Amino acid sequence: MTPDLIVFLALGLVAVGAAVGMLLSRNAVYSALFLILNFATMAVFYLVLGAPFIAMVQVTVYAGAIMVLFLFVIMLLGAEHLERHTSVDWQKPVAVLLGLGLLGMVGYLLVSGQVTLGTITTPEQGYGSPLEIGRALFTEYLLPFEITSVLLLAAMVGAIVITRRDAPNRKKR
């Protein structure tokens, strides 16, 4: 066993364990915490694969910003205790069936040898560094990048407008 494989197996165990914990936990706050652990493990995966920039962004955006908002909503609404029976109970057996089906299909393809996994080569030095990503974003992908930023700005303005329904009635400060 190579060190890479040991690291991969350990990380995979944590990631899958966290995902299962998230699904099985009866308390929404603990579910959110398991999801954070899962995101953090994904970040370590990116680090191992030689993509530190993506890893840091993963932690900042997903594990940091988005999950804090999730936790806020769960705590402020007092929605942490899930009902034992919900209106989507019928989905559970279907989900288990579909999941097992997918697992069986992928497993069969791998075991029967119809599909082989490609080998991963180590990326060259400097690949995926902030400098390279910045250069790519501002030259090759400039238009999509700018469109995304305008979209984000519009979403931000929209969020503010929606939450300020009572603005016209309010006294000017």
Added chain:
Amino acid sequence: MNETLLLLLEWTIKGALLAFALATGFAYTTLLERKLLARLQIRIGPNRTGPFGLLQPAADGLKLFFKEELTPANVYKAAFLMAPIMTMVPAVVIMAVVPWGPPIDFFGRAVSLGISGDLNVGVLFLLSVASVSVYGIVLAGWSSNNKYAMLGGLRSTAQMISYELALGLAFVGSIMLAGSMSLMDIIRHQQATNWYIFYQPLGAFVFYIAMLAEVNRAPFDMPEAEQELTAGYHTEYSGMKFALFFMGEYIKMIAVSAIFATLFLGGFDGPFVEQWPLLGPLYLILKVVALLALMIWIRASFPRLRYDRLMAFGWKVLLPLALLNIFLTAVVMVVFNVR
């Protein structure tokens, strides 16, 4: 011995050194704070334990060990236990990318001072760890099952998220000047030119205020507004669990001071640091102590802000100022053709 083992040994020693330095730094920061506050208020401060009260932190620590550890009946146990740890860990981890000095020659082996100062996403690492450090506080507030703790936790989380934006934007000026996200490159560039506090006074100002809010220090110590919230998120904590919160808070103070020193005061830079690399850590410590003293001075001078004023200040003053700083830096760099 082969190279891997040597590397492992090197990192273990450096990690242990850093942990030891931070723990000692925490203990003596509490003493510095008590002594300095006392002097600013024309008192004497602790002076009974050891010469000049130098053993006071040890006595405090011993006292906390003997305190009864209470876990209230209706708390969420797992989260209640995890919260102090999740506050403490990011405070220590964030120091991993701060370089302590130039590389030294250790028995014919080039050893870099610092855990990973040359990381090319160093500044992003700081931001990502800072964004995760909120969880300890929000969990402590929620798991205590107490309205004061909950309100304190939510308040400080909202505050930290808001000021994180200004903090992150204040980094950008330094990154633009150095043209790199590696903290080592930023320091090297400051050595070659000047300390960035001369080029980035506005950025440094915004950063300092935002970092006070980020570590919940006066005048932004909203979670501990004792008249309103008893003790905020750590109301229900006692004994060593409380001590961990306390420790996390002070280590965070040290860490953000070290980051400020690195970004704006040249980090380990100082006279003769290239000839004697071991002067580097000393200069860094001196700068950190000066910044800590400034924090304590501010605490003694300013009253606490009202909560809505604090949020308005963060969003309506500090954030636009940080954006203006980026804009000005970019314009000046283009006009004077700096890069």
